[in-house]
Amino acid sequence: MALALACAGFLAAIGFAAAPRPAVAVTSPGSVTGDARVIDGDTIDIGGQRVRLEGIDAPETGQTCARRLIGTWGCGAAATKALKAMVTGRxxxxERRGTDKYGRMLGVCFVDGSEINRQLVRDGFAWAFVKYSGSYVAEEAEARAAHRGIFATENQAPWDYRAGKWANAGEQAPAGCAIKGNVTRNGRIYHMPWSPWYAKVVIDPARGERWFCSEKEAVAAGWRPAHTL
Known part of the structure; x- marks a missing residue:
């Protein structure tokens, strides 16, 4: 009980106090509200609606970062856990800001009035995704000045991390098509080269497994992305 109260106090202190939850997602043309399931550090699912947090880019789940004096740490896993702490049970x-090329809703999300996108950058768990938005440049500058999280020292941005993983995997994949389409008891799932399970997945055409050249191609063929939590 003491631990639960301490955790509740911490979350309230950072602006994420508990609020009553609807049993199911409530959607409208411009928004979606309900319980959220965390996919990774910048993606959630609300009632089957996949939401990519707009304007930010968190480290990939398997990505590691440098930190002064203590070597590397699992910054990707930490970002995912931070997002989970913000949304679980709340x-x-x-709010919809658009739709990306994979059909995911691009959204700015809130818990009890506090903006999640902004908080993740401010706390050092995500970069401002300046290729697509300048909304969180000030928050990144604040986090850098305070040496928070991923900004404790210079680290590889996730877009560069993904590009490097893709290039390496593409050298060994058929025709450079580096996405692995895996068939499991939970359905057809695709793994990107930066997925934590990518190296363990071996494509078996006899089971209907295959390679894809793009996520759009994989989604169109009926595969869904692997998720972390």
């Missing part, structure tokens, strides 16, 4: 409301 009502999440996301």
């Amino acid at each position: 009502t999440v409301a996301c």
Whole structure:
């Protein structure tokens, strides 16, 4: 009980106090509200609606970062856990800002009025995704000045991390098509080269498994992305 109260106090202190939750997601053309399931450090699912947090880019789940004096740490896993701590057991409301090329809703999301996107950057768990938005440049500058999280020292941005993983995997994949389409008891799942399970997946055409050249191709063929939690 003491631990639960301490955790509740910590979350309230950073602006993420508990709020009553609807049993199911409530959607409208411009928003979605309900319980959220965390996919990775910048993606959630609310009632089957996949929401990519707009304007930020968190480290990939398997990505590691440098930190002064203590070597490397699992910054990707830490970002995922930070997002999970913010949303688990709470009502999440996301405002639509568009749709990405994979059909995911691009959203700015809130818990009890506090913006999740902004908090992740401010706490050092995500970069401002300046290729697509300048909304969180000030928060990144604040986090850098305070040496928080991924900004404790210079680290590889996730877009560069993904590009490097893709290039390496593409050298060994058929025709450079580096996405692995895996068939499991939970359905057809695709793994990107930066997926934590990518190296363990061996494509078996006899089971209907295959390679894809793009996520759009994989989604169109009926595969869904692997998720972390």
